[in-house]
Amino acid sequence: MKAGGIMENSLHLKIxxxxxxxxxGDIDSVIVKTTGGERQILKNRRPFSAEIIExxxxxxSEKSTELVFSTGGFISSEYENVVILTKMAKNVD
Incomplete structure (x- = not known):
């Protein structure tokens, strides 16, 4: 771990x-469905942007896997940061 409790191999995700x-929060990876197919984003991946589909x-993350339903939108990632913009998101039970 780095100072401050942040995992060295983590990404920071905002939806x-x-x-x-x-x-x-900090995660290990995120998998989204884009118009070009399913994509997994990991730390230190080259910058990537795409439209995501519903x-x-x-x-x-180290502790769990969460599913979040999205109505689609846009994803942008740069090395250690990922941002997903969507009209609606909700947890999947």
Whole structure:
């Protein structure tokens, strides 16, 4: 771990809707469905941007895997940061 408790191999993910920041935390990877197919984003990947389609976003961390349903939107990643903009997001049970 780095100083401050941040994992060395972690990404910082934000999922933002028009009303709020739905998710803001450190993760190991995120998997989204884009118009070009399914993509997994890991730390230190070259910058990447794409349109995402409606479906589940899979958020993986050391402790768990979370599913978040999204109505689609846009993803942008740069090395250690990932931002997903979507009209609506909700947790999948």
């Amino acid at each position: 933002i809707t028009p009303n709020k920041t739905f998710y803001d 479906g589940n976003i899979k958020i993986k």
